[in-house]
Amino acid sequence: MTAKSSVRNSEYLSTLERGLSVLRAFSRERPEMSLSEVAVVTELSPAVARRCLHTLVELGYVAKRDKRFLLTAEVMSFASAYLESMNLEQAVRPHLQDVRDETGDSSSLAVFSDPDVLYLIHVSTNRMVRLAAGVGTRFPAHATSLGRILLAHMPKERTRDYVANTPLTRFTDRTIVDRKRLAQILKQAAQNDYASVKDELDYGIVSVAVPVRAGNGDVIAAINCSTATSRVESDEMRDTRLPVLRRAARAIEIELQRYPVLVNSITAAALS
Known part of the structure; x- marks a missing residue:
């Protein structure tokens, strides 16, 4: 999180920020990750990372294969x-x-x-x-x-x-x-x-x-x-x-x- 984000207005949704941070965590070097890996990369607690991941799975932006998560093509939208x-x-x-x-x-x-x-x-x-x-x-x-x-x-x-x-x-x-x-x-x-x-x-x-x-x-x-x-x-x-x-x-x-x-x-x- 950058220094400029330390002051938020009352309309700021931290839950949205966390969900977007999960999407941004995937990269060429990390095309798929486990829950614990996502938590480490995003610096979120495992419980918060899990809720974000499962919400994104429900929305179709993330897929789960066995115990690993990956982006779907839907993010291209x-x-x-x-x-x-x-x-x-x-x-x-x-x-x-x-x-x-x-x-x-x-x-x-x-x-x-x-x-x-x-x-x-x-x-x-x-x-x-x-x-x-x-x-x-x-x-x-x-x-x-x-x-x-x-x-x-x-x-x-x-x-x-x-x-x-x-x-x-x-x-x-x-x-x-x-x-x-x-x-x-x-x-x-x-x-x-x-x-x-x-x-x-x-x-x-x-x-x-x-x-x-x-x-x-x-x-x-x-x-x-x-x-x-x-x-x-x-x-x-x-x-x-x-x-x-x-x-x-x-x-x-x-x-x-x-x-x-x-x-x-x-x-x-x-x-x-």
Whole structure:
């Protein structure tokens, strides 16, 4: 539970929070869990975890096989409702597809979801990579080009707080975990208006990202290109992909003017 959740208004439903925490406990590393495992991950008592799980089973969002629980496809209805109600696919995907077609790289749009980046749209290629992304994928912001450009354009005090207090996991021997160096990288990204990463989230992956702005100039999202280092080196990635990404970002920004509710939704998530 985050510090901001310490003060609740009278309408807050802690039971709903607990149920959602159970849904969020499942991941690629934990596709199915026992009751005791769910209790440990969510930091709920076994009795509360059991009630949440059995309620979710009754609602069809969780299934039980023997003594283990797993998500059902019904949870996808939440993502579908968001994508459809916000017109996200119509506003963004065609421009990311243009990026993919022109570069041969995968392309994504993501927003900041402390302490990660959260992928909202992903257009892939046929090339196999170890770290596949999709709608709802989360990666630590400090190790990704998307995360770095979003961090770079946050209010300075929020960027400083992230750098000073967020655990910086090392994924490879090239992952930047030195806080002073990360602060310098973010400062440079803000000045250059792009961020690039190579071999930091995983070996063999290079990416570059640019911001997407709302009508008032605030950065609300970011888009990137990502590909294998065997195809292109960092300098070439920057020189050849940046013009393509910046055209796509501008096209998305123009498109977003038609969907103010989507802009409000993304902005609210970024500020939460």
